[in-house]
Amino acid sequence: MENEELKIKQIYQYTNILITLFFLLFIIGCSAKKPQIGKKAFDKEDEYIMKALFFESNGDYNKSIPIYEFLYKKTNKRIYLDKKIEDLFYSKKYNDVIKEVEDLCKKKLCDDKILRYEVFAYLNLGKLNEAKDLLLRKLNKKDEFFYSVMSYILISEGKESLALEYIKSLYALNPNKNNLLKLSDFLIKLKKYNEALAYLRTHLKMYGCDYDICIKLADVYKSLYDYDNLANIYEKLGVYDIKFYILAFNIYIQNKEFKKAERLIKTAKLGDEYYLFLYLAKKDYKKAAYKSLELYDKTGNLDYLIKYCEYLYTSHPTKRS
Known part of the structure; x- marks a missing residue:
């Protein structure tokens, strides 16, 4: 490897x-x-x-x-x-970078690409004020680079509220996935969960369930213990990996939403084993017994035959305690 x-x-x-x-x-x-x-x-x-x-x-x-x-x-x-x-x-000759770029600027030969190297040179030297001043004086304020670096500097200075405004402007300028994730991460860090959800849900409605966006939504719903919406997002993520269908199924079972669980078994084609889990959760031991017998006939696994006997006995109204 x-x-x-x-x-x-x-x-x-x-x-x-x-x-x-x-x-x-x-x-x-x-x-x-x-x-x-x-x-x-x-x-x-x-x-x-x-x-x-x-x-x-x-x-x-x-x-x-x-x-x-x-x-x-x-x-x-x-x-x-x-x-x-x-x-x-x-x-890492950052001082030399600054000198070279400044010499070019004096000759009126510097451009945005070269100025970016000077900005990063200042940042690597820990000179945040110089980097900020250069951004404000010489860089295009309608460019993603400007808002991205300014937000980084403001976060480093502890000015989180102002940094948030720059990140929002960055997303407004280019509402792509990476900028949305950057914005939602920062909103979550500030515990502005509802605002993060508003941005993420809007993206979901407009563009469908992108994996990274839906994972981020799932993280927020978990933080808020919003299991109804979490299960819904897991169902959408199921197209990427069956494990998400199973996670949604488990939530429905725990919440005793048996109709939703049964629907998911059918739509996601989870298999007969999940009907067995469903019947046991509903304490419908008679159906659980016959589903176990079906599974034994399919697989030849003796465990299912034992379960058939156990569940059939449990379902009998005159069973001994």
């Missing part, structure tokens, strides 16, 4: 290198001087790219960084400077 995981990891890394290599080779010739498409700025440009990618794949950023710096100075192609900043970040 470990060998298979190692092979998969190696294939994944190799694929990433090929994609990056293709992109870098494609933009060769697209420098500030705009040489002809497909033309290299100098003869060994592609060889330097290969070396840099090799060092990156091995996590040897101290060797890839100077290569990208050389390529940028030689060709004036922005992609190489971006790659240098990226590798500075991955090598």
Whole structure:
């Protein structure tokens, strides 16, 4: 198993290198001087790219960084400077990242992608105020990144109410599953269960029972001891795994909702054993006895024959105590 995981990891890394290599080779010739498409700025440009990618794949950023710096100075192609900043970040040289990005901004060459590296550099240095200031001054306030990072900073500062507003804005901007889970998790943390349920139920009504969303709903219902709704969600989750049908069945039995339990046996095709459990819960020993006999005829399991005798005896009105 470990060998298979190692092979998969190696294939994944190799694929990433090929994609990056293709992109870098494609933009060769697209420098500030705009040489002809497909033309290299100098003869060994592609060889330097290969070396840099090799060092990156091995996590040897101290060797890839100077290569990208050389390529940028030689060709004036922005992609190489971006790659240098990226590798500075991955090598945890956060102060260098900040300096490089600030230099670009002074030249009015910084963009949102590069500014994000500076934000993360500040966060990794524990400089929350600087990260927040950069977000507010230079980042697009209609972008998911802005709301996501601002909420993280505010949570770190203990400003949970304000952080919640940013997470709500993030979800309003892009109401996808991940943002909903982030919002519902935070609402649950703040013990705002009804508000979390409102968001989750709305998503359920609009898009159906996504596994992760329904699991989150089940967690909330369990916290609130709302077993009726919990059973309902388990039934919906049954399409993913039969164990959820069984959990719903057990709730119906415990709540003595025998009609719901019987319906579930039929719709979920749980099998005759569950009829036996149902009849025993209802204390209908006569039906339990004959269902045990059916199961014995089907399986040849002597335990069912013994149960048949036991339940038949228990069901007899003149049995001895």
